Amino acid sequence: MKKFSIHTLEFRNPVLTASGTFGMGGEFAGLADYSKLGGITLKTVTPTPRAGNLPPRILETPCGLLNSIGLENPGMDELLREINSSHPFRAYDTNIVLSIAGESADDFTRMAEAFIATGDIDMLELNLSCPNIHAGGATFDSDCANVRAIVSAVARLDFPFTVKLSPNQDIVGNSIAAEDAGAHALTISNTFLGMAFDRKTGAPYFRNKVAGFSGPAVKPMALYNIYRVAQKVKIPLIASGGIASTGDAIDFLHAGASFVSIGTMNFVEPGIAEIIADGLTEYLREK
Numbered sequence: 001m002k003k004f005s006i007h008t009l010e011f012r013n014p015v016l017t018a019s020g021t022f023g024m025g026g027e028f029a030g031l032a033d034y035s036k037l038g039g040i041t042l043k044t045v046t047p048t049p050r051a052g053n054l055p056p057r058i059l060e061t062p063c064g065l066l067n068s069i070g071l072e073n074p075g076m077d078e079l080l081r082e083i084n085s086s087h088p089f090r091a092y093d094t095n096i097v098l099s100i101a102g103e104s105a106d107d108f109t110r111m112a113e114a115f116i117a118t119g120d121i122d123m124l125e126l127n128l129s130c131p132n133i134h135a136g137g138a139t140f141d142s143d144c145a146n147v148r149a150i151v152s153a154v155a156r157l158d159f160p161f162t163v164k165l166s167p168n169q170d171i172v173g174n175s176i177a178a179e180d181a182g183a184h185a186l187t188i189s190n191t192f193l194g195m196a197f198d199r200k201t202g203a204p205y206f207r208n209k210v211a212g213f214s215g216p217a218v219k220p221m222a223l224y225n226i227y228r229v230a231q232k233v234k235i236p237l238i239a240s241g242g243i244a245s246t247g248d249a250i251d252f253l254h255a256g257a258s259f260v261s262i263g264t265m266n267f268v269e270p271g272i273a274e275i276i277a278d279g280l281t282e283y284l285r286e287k
């Protein structure tokens with residue numbers, strides 16, 4: 001049987017859930033069988049608590065979802081406190097991937113060190129790509145030098161990590177920079193920038209004007225990004241974007257991904273990642 005691994009970490013299958021679409025883990029207990037998944041990725045945590053954006057935060061479109069959540073999360077200290085007291089991560093029979101976002105390379109290293117020290121996290125995902133933090137959608141990976149600095153600082157810790165990039169920046173250049181700087185894997189990608197307008201007022205629907213677009217509608221663009229990044233780097237790619245079925249997941253493997261991650265579709269069918277994990281395992285066994 002083929003092995004699925006990133007750095008020193010092994011996965012029972014190549015199916016993960018995507019950050020921000022599976023809560024902090026506990027929300028899906030009873031709805032999904034975690035022991036069928038390669039791993040679950042937790043909502044991005046920042047150094048300090050964030051209340052997130054004022055509503056509206058979500059808008060459904062045909063085959064897609066616009067979101068402007070604004071990285072709502074309890075902050076690093078609160079999550080550390082929960083992990084060290086009562087958080088049942090260890091009860092989940094799957095790999096726990098923690099997504100972190102700082103404001104500097106130092107923040108990323110400080111957060112990484114603190115969460116690694118809990119012993120309850122199996123892999124980190126560096127979120128260099130959230131388009132909602134700054135007005136206009138600026139992200140860390142809008143500058144390749146940032147990518148290098150953050151990735152090389154975290155690589156020194158020698159703990160499994162993946163770097164999540166935005167499709168709205170130079171994703172190929174950033175992928176090459178991240179691999180050069182020591183990334184163990186890349187998550188390709190975060191949401192695409194999009195907009196909606198209120199038809200009555202003619203004003204942008206979201207306060208930040210620009211939102212993140214995800215769901216089945218983005219799959220062809222996500223496939224294209226995996227395909228072109230796979231031509232340039234050797235480290236494993238985790239595909240994220242529009243995966244709704246086992247067939248979609250297989251398409252991403254053909255394009256060059258080693259792992260797939262399921263996002264928006266968790267809201268439609270909470271057991272979807274498990275169904276895709278079973279389907280993909282069957283496909284890989286027969287292959």
Ligand SMILES: Cc1cc2nc3c(=O)[nH]c(=O)nc-3n(C[C@H](O)[C@H](O)[C@H](O)COP(=O)(O)O)c2cc1C
Binds near residue numbers: 164
């Ligand atoms: C409501 C919502 C919240 C999200 N929050 C995060 C987040 O906190 N951190 C992150 O890296 N990505 C976040 N994402 C992006 C997803 O992890 C995923 O990369 C993206 O939605 C593309 O996959 P999909 O089309 O399967 O949803 C969020 C997506 C949605 C829809």
